Amino acid sequence: MSDNKTSQDTRERILDVAERLFMAHGYEGTSMRMITGDAEVNLAAVNYHFGSKEALLREVFRRRLAWLNHERLHELDALEAEAGGAPLKPSQVLEAFFGTLLRMGENEALGGMTFLRLLGRTLTEPADFIRTFFAGEYAEVIERYKLALFRALPDVPKAEIIWRFHFMLGAMSYAIAGTDILQVVTGCELGDLSGEKAGERNAAKQLAARVMPFLLGGLRAPLPQFEGDAYQQQEMPLPKTA
Amino acid sequence: MSDNKTSQDTRERILDVAERLFMAHGYEGTSMRMITGDAEVNLAAVNYHFGSKEALLREVFRRRLAWLNHERLHELDALEAEAGGAPLKPSQVLEAFFGTLLRMGENEALGGMTFLRLLGRTLTEPADFIRTFFAGEYAEVIERYKLALFRALPDVPKAEIIWRFHFMLGAMSYAIAGTDILQVVTGCELGDLSGEKAGERNAAKQLAARVMPFLLGGLRAPLPQFEGDAYQQQEMPLPKTA
DNA sequence: GTCTATATGTGGATAGAC
DNA sequence: GTCTATCCACATATAGAC
Numbered sequence: 001m002s003d004n005k006t007s008q009d010t011r012e013r014i015l016d017v018a019e020r021l022f023m024a025h026g027y028e029g030t031s032m033r034m035i036t037g038d039a040e041v042n043l044a045a046v047n048y049h050f051g052s053k054e055a056l057l058r059e060v061f062r063r064r065l066a067w068l069n070h071e072r073l074h075e076l077d078a079l080e081a082e083a084g085g086a087p088l089k090p091s092q093v094l095e096a097f098f099g100t101l102l103r104m105g106e107n108e109a110l111g112g113m114t115f116l117r118l119l120g121r122t123l124t125e126p127a128d129f130i131r132t133f134f135a136g137e138y139a140e141v142i143e144r145y146k147l148a149l150f151r152a153l154p155d156v157p158k159a160e161i162i163w164r165f166h167f168m169l170g171a172m173s174y175a176i177a178g179t180d181i182l183q184v185v186t187g188c189e190l191g192d193l194s195g196e197k198a199g200e201r202n203a204a205k206q207l208a209a210r211v212m213p214f215l216l217g218g219l220r221a222p223l224p225q226f227e228g229d230a231y232q233q234q235e236m237p238l239p240k241t242a
Numbered sequence: 243m244s245d246n247k248t249s250q251d252t253r254e255r256i257l258d259v260a261e262r263l264f265m266a267h268g269y270e271g272t273s274m275r276m277i278t279g280d281a282e283v284n285l286a287a288v289n290y291h292f293g294s295k296e297a298l299l300r301e302v303f304r305r306r307l308a309w310l311n312h313e314r315l316h317e318l319d320a321l322e323a324e325a326g327g328a329p330l331k332p333s334q335v336l337e338a339f340f341g342t343l344l345r346m347g348e349n350e351a352l353g354g355m356t357f358l359r360l361l362g363r364t365l366t367e368p369a370d371f372i373r374t375f376f377a378g379e380y381a382e383v384i385e386r387y388k389l390a391l392f393r394a395l396p397d398v399p400k401a402e403i404i405w406r407f408h409f410m411l412g413a414m415s416y417a418i419a420g421t422d423i424l425q426v427v428t429g430c431e432l433g434d435l436s437g438e439k440a441g442e443r444n445a446a447k448q449l450a451a452r453v454m455p456f457l458l459g460g461l462r463a464p465l466p467q468f469e470g471d472a473y474q475q476q477e478m479p480l481p482k483t484a
Numbered sequence: 485g486t487c488t489a490t491a492t493g494t495g496g497a498t499a500g501a502c
Numbered sequence: 503g504t505c506t507a508t509c510c511a512c513a514t515a516t517a518g519a520c
Contacts, residue, residue, distance in 0.1 A: 010503080025368050033495085041504085042506090043505090053497090123416075124419055160452070167413040167417055167452075170412050174408065175412055214409045217460045217463025218413070218456040219456075273512075284488090288515095289516075
């Protein structure tokens with residue numbers, strides 16, 4: 001507690017800079033020298049404080065995901081307590097899951113849009129250690145929300161719900177990560193969201209207003225038609241996590 | 243045409259291997275030595291045939307996107323000719339755009355699911371030269387489909403259509419790229435799609451049956467509600483491409 | 485066209501002084 | 503805790519023999 005202050009500051013500064021650079025250039029595209037240079041700390045500081053570049057990335061995420069996971073579980077608990085045993089509405093489940101995420105984007109203390117973009121992009125990083133890490137960090141929350149969606153949509157086959165959960169994650173991740181990517185592809189400006197004029201808070205709010213109806217529309221879309229009993233074969237996937 | 247055969251084989255073998263490795267490990271995570279080693283060609287062969295690693299990546303995509311772009315434009319032309327001036331149905335536009343893509347996944351000669359996964363993942367690669375390249379390759383096709391969607395959904399604000407186009411691209415990219423990613427996150431098997439038992443062709447068909455209703459449901463979802471005239475401010479984005 | 489050998493740069497990590 | 507100096511593996515790219 002005496003000279004810890006400088007040390008804590010160094011740690012936090014490294015994490016903040018790493019978060020921003022990993023977002024902008026990807027894991028492999030960001031070097032330790034870029035990070036320590038921008039953070040104005042010594043090259044050896046990362047290894048001293050975190051042990052390795054991989055461990056640094058994990059810590060960048062752990063810092064934020066601790067809050068996100070807790071908040072997502074808390075929101076779901078609150079909704080289910082309020083419902084008193086009755087199934088939730090699909091819109092409530094989505095609001096708890098994605099609304100919590102988007103609220104992080106409005107709060108600079110929680111990483112703001114920088115962390116949201118990093119999260120969206122990192123989910124597609126192919127490195128094994130990253131995939132393994134995310135699987136562990138997300139498992140509990142995903143399991144809880146999966147069950148909530150099963151109860152909210154009792155007439156929809158569970159396999160279909162899981163597929164659509166994937167699609168929603170994808171749409172959301174791209175929407176977030178791509179506030180500057182996809183408008184290049186489509187060659188269009190997207191109102192205030194891309195510019196700085198309206199600020200980060202507005203960006204997250206705009207995005208939420210746009211994406212939530214889309215997700216709900218997709219989740220509740222008519223079921224696909226299969227020939228014969230193809231659907232039966234897809235029924236009831238077994239969760240890996242007991 | 244005399245001893246060209248060996249040379250052409252070398253080129254193609256490099257492209258095939260690069261496609262697979264870029265898909266599995268990303269651009270930065272794949273070294274020239276990995277590529278030339280797997281392709282069983284000399285280390286210098288890549289630079290001889292393609293000039294650089296960046297140029298190799300571009301060629302990997304050009305080879306496939308030439309077909310995809312042509313086919314997407316052709317499908318749209320055919321539908322519009324058939325409609326004789328009347329607007330298309332949203333489902334027709336989606337079928338032409340995403341159906342064409344998914345049909346590549348069933349055809350090994352066009353890269354199959356390997357290329358589809360590579361495409362989905364590469365769209366989020368942050369490297370500048372990759373983003374620039376994709377912007378150029380996609381511009382014409384995206385512009386045509388954007389206009390087709392505007393006509394297909396005359397009551398939906400153009401800005402909202404563009405947003406939803408983004409969301410659809412995201413959902414599709416993740417669904418494709420994540421046939422092995424997202425099931426880690428959700429901790430669930432996804433029927434035949436993940437395994438090899440049913441083959442690549444079936445994987446693309448399964449995915450199509452699942453994702454198309456989702457996309458259509460999202461595209462046609464009720465419009466979001468904004469307070470006051472927030473919507474007006476977002477109206478009529480100006481395409482960068484004249 | 486293919487190969488060997490090598491130029492030249494950068495990566496992550498660490499030992500040891502302060 | 504911080505810093506310098508350095509190790510060493512590996513990256514892309516190329517020059518020049520065959």
